[in-house]
Each structure stands twice: as C-alpha cells, then as structure tokens.
Amino acid sequence: MLKFSLIVAVCKNFGIGIKGDLPWHLKQELKHFSRTTKKINDSNKKNVVIMGRKTYFGVPESKRPLPDRINIVLTRNPVPSDYPESVILCSSLEQAMKRLEEDNDLKSVIENVWIVGGSEVYKEAMASPRCDRLYLTEVDATFECDAFFPEIPSDFKEIPLDDDMAKGVQEENGIQYVYKILKKQHESTNGNN
Template sequence: MPPKLELIAAACENMGIGINGGLPWRLKTEMAFFTRMTTDTKDKDKKNIVLMGRRTWDCIPEKYKPLENRINMVLTSQSLNYGDKAIICKSIPHAIEVIAEMQNQVERVWVIGGSRVYKDVMGSPYFGRLYLTRIKKEFKCDTFFPPIPSGFVLIKDPTVPQHIQEEKGIKFIYEVYEKK
C-alpha cells in the first residue's frame, strides 16, 4: 500500500502561491519549514518523494535541481527526460504505481505544486493531508491555491508550530487539514 499523498503549500490572503514562476515572498523560516517537512524521515534508510507538475519543476532554480535529499518526481504528459534528476510520470495514478514499486525506499510523498496538481490530489482517493502555510498579507500573484474542499477539517500535528510566526514584519501560521 503506497503512502497517502501529503500536500504542502504556502498561500497569501488571496490564496496566491506564485508570480512569474517564483514565490511572491522571501521567508527563510517558511522555506526552512518546507525543507524540513519534505526532507526529514524517521527511517534513515528511506527518503521522501517530492511530487510536482512540470511547471513547478521548471520554476525551481537550476542550482536547486533536483531538490536535495529527496526523490524528485515530475508529472507531465510531455516526453521529457530529466536523467537522474527526476522520475517522470504521466499522471497521478501512474505516479502511485511507481511509488508502490519503490515503497521500501519511500517514507512520505509530498505534493509541492502546482495549482492543478494540488486540486487533482485533493479530489483523489490518494489524498492524505494538506499542510498549508497561511501568509497573513496579500501579494500580487498569477498562480493560486485551489479552493479547499468543504469536507476538510483542521487538525493538530505535533511536528508543526502552533502559533503565529513572524518574519520581516509578515505574519504567517501553519495549518494542517485532513478529510472528515
């Protein structure tokens, strides 16, 4: 049984998640949280997968590709080859098949974008949890997080800070959702 897909994202007050292929904000604390959540494993012999759409992959600066200490997996209908940097999958069900074959090597699967991948996974039977950082400010964005389905409820996760964080005068809070 492959692990459930866990979504991780940061969205500002208008639910924006990106602009011009980048992040609208620079928050080191939030980026460190993303890195810790998507990298850390309990079993040191396993790694986490970061699953993303092709445009999200394209938006990662070249010097950070592949995302370190994680198995990078890219969803695309195009015939692309990223060599040993990333595994290409044609669809979410295809990714689930590949993940199932690797389950002895994989602890968690993190979906890191973009909008369509988030939406598709939230509506799929593979959904596990949503880790959403709410940035308490509005930024100009051209990419947005999809509406959170009505059956999702806030839960507490002991690995996630519970209180409002602040950096560079910008407040943000970490939220964790599961399906009812």
C-alpha cells in the first residue's frame, strides 16, 4: 500500500490559514516546506504533493504548480481549464492514491507522497492507514485564522528529527517556532513500522 506523510505549520490556536493565504511570513519555514517535499534519494524520481483546491489557489500564481513535484489537486467540481495540464485533478484522497498506485507511468517515477493541506484533507489523511508521518511546525504565537488544523489523533507519537532538520527554537520576524515529527503508530505492527 502506497503511504504518505503530512506537512503543516500550525499556530497556537491551531490556525493554518486566513483568506486563502498563510497567516504569517516565515521565509525559512517556507524553505523547510519546499526542501522537505522535494527531497528524493533517487534523482530519476519525483515526489507528489496532494492538496485541496483552496490551498492550490493560495499559492502565488508564479509559484504554482509547486515546481519539481507532481501536483495533485482535490476538488469535487473539476474545472480542468483553471489548471495547467501538468496538474492532476482527483475527486477524493483515496482516488488520488489509487491513481498513483495503478498508473504505471506515474508509479515508476514517484518517490514520496506529501499531503500539504488544507483542513479536511489533513483530517482524512491522519485517519488513513496510509499515513506514515506528520511533519509539524509549531508556531509559538496566536494569529487570526479561518482555516484550522484538526485535532491530532492520539496514535501519533513524536520521533527524533531528520538529520538535516534545524533543531531547537527557530526565530524569524520575532516569531518563534519548532519543528517536530510525529509518527502514526499502526496497530498491526505494534508501532514498530
């Protein structure tokens, strides 16, 4: 079964977005997002980013589709003319994952699959048996938000950061934040997966 991981930055009141944009300006944090979702071991492969329609259109026009990654947008009302040809439209998270598993051309070129928001997609993703890790940036401040991160299920446990991740408290523009990785513990493997 093809797995995925999530990546998100969340503030103290669990906010992730406001008016289609991020609530904060954290340049290094955005670089962390970009680096993490692009990271591959096999240079012939690419990672996939799966996102809801509003998250896709929240990315500045000049920066979407997210470069060097296969972009999948989830929408129940696909309007293909709104998207460049390279964007794959799917009507559910599971349909997207099945497409990646069953399309031989895609299957042969993908390395990791990242769920990059927003709220509903994150919620469904964290409940899925396909879920591996949650890369979480905890922003130590409160922002006005209209999109929120769902409650993290209790089967997510913190694990050590990857070697290339910045450890300890980070600070930009007077805003402090920390990186964390949480791993979903799957019953069938006693958590040793």
